[in-house]
């Protein structure tokens with residue numbers, strides 16, 4: 512397994528170009544299954560999760576081809592309805608094939624994604640929503656098997672938990688259903704708005720994406736089109752935190768500040784100097800005192816759980832004490848014991864991490880357990896004294912495009928050691 516070898520004690524400076532958002536690209540690429548024609552996607556990040564999606568779409572019969580960071584998917588040749596365990600186990604978001612396949616072919620068989628390091632992550636809301644739209648669903652031998660007698664039927668659907676994935680799956684299914692679907696207590700993430708934009712350009716009739724009530728009037732056919740994936744707000748936030756932790760200055764290019772409000776507010780509270788322009792964000796932390804900040808993760812527009820681990824690392828370096836409360840996933844503190852091995856003064860109690868003042872951080876051999884936990888270990892390795900070795904970096908490769916190249920260009924001393 513590949514590792515990152517980091518020589519610490521560096522401060523980051525320079526420019527970094529932000530890639531397209533993983534969490535927008537994944538549902539949007541699956542949505543291409545809804546049309547029997549070609550879609551062209553611009554600004555697609557080159558990530559392991561995107562490769563897995565491409566493999567799954569190809570397995571279903573779609574034709575995929577790349578031109579630099581543009582991915583063309585032709586859904587006209589799709590003739591399979593099974594998403595097998597071998598691919599779904601590599602990426603939970605594969606469950607997003609369920610809604611589009613069922614809506615277009617009246618049948619889909621998708622392996623149950625199961626939990627992962629951060630929590631149990633059930634898919635009950637995806638299943639019950641599709642049932643309300645007329646599907647018959649059985650879960651057998653580890654597979655979700657969904658069938659419908661004809662087109663799905665629009666329905667009112669109230670979700671008792673705010674779920675990004677369920678909102679996306681049901682929005683995609685409803686786009687081809689007969690009649691109107693109303694999703695209540697829907698997730699409001701910017702990635703949902705981007706998916707709605709793509710679906711609308713395909714011919715779907717969607718109102719309210721970005722609010723907690725989304726109304727979808729089904730149409731009989733959708734047609735492939737061109738779509739540019741929005742910039743990755745979590746990658747942007749990760750580089751801004753890296754600059755703040757290392758007392759450096761970084762300009763993030765090709766980004767979008769509108770989706771980053773809660774993160775930028777916390778960076779200001781941490782005493783960072785920010786310059787926000789339409790498609791760039793500059794952060795300067797030189798000669799400024801970094802202050803610890805309290806964080807509580809919430810569905811959008813609250814503070815994103817995908818930035819929690821990075822801010823835990825920031826608090827370890829900052830002056831003062833603060834708490835980090837995780838409310839979305841029950842087990843998203845796997846980075847804490849690894850940070851403690853580097854000298855971090857953190858105490859975990861239930862879903863709250865108490866971050867006290869840390870005297871010094873020293874490099875250590877640490878293990879990446881999930882995507883954002885890995886990012887927090889890398890950022891801490893950059894500023895700790897001595898050498899940090901991060902194991903199991905395949906987690907990082909799921910969601911960051913060549914993070915070591917981008918960090919090296921900013922002055923970090925980080926190398927990938929091939930297994």
Ligand SMILES: CC(=O)N[C@H]1[C@@H](OP(=O)(O)OP(=O)(O)OC[C@H]2O[C@@H](n3ccc(=O)[nH]c3=O)[C@H](O)[C@@H]2O)O[C@H](CO)[C@@H](O)[C@@H]1O
Nearest residue numbers: 534604632633634635636637672673674675676677839840
């Ligand atoms: C590919 C992608 O976009 N991943 C993001 C997506 O994951 P994902 O879509 O899997 O996350 P959800 O929003 O669905 O999960 C939120 C909470 O709802 C629960 N839940 C979800 C579905 C369900 O049927 N039943 C249920 O109880 C989950 O266990 C979790 O506690 O949103 C998460 C929350 O912002 C982010 O951390 C992930 O990066």
Ligand SMILES: C=C(OP(=O)(O)O)C(=O)O
Nearest residue numbers: 534603604817882883910
């Ligand atoms: C948890 C994440 O992704 P996924 O839902 O794909 O596991 C993430 O991007 O931080």
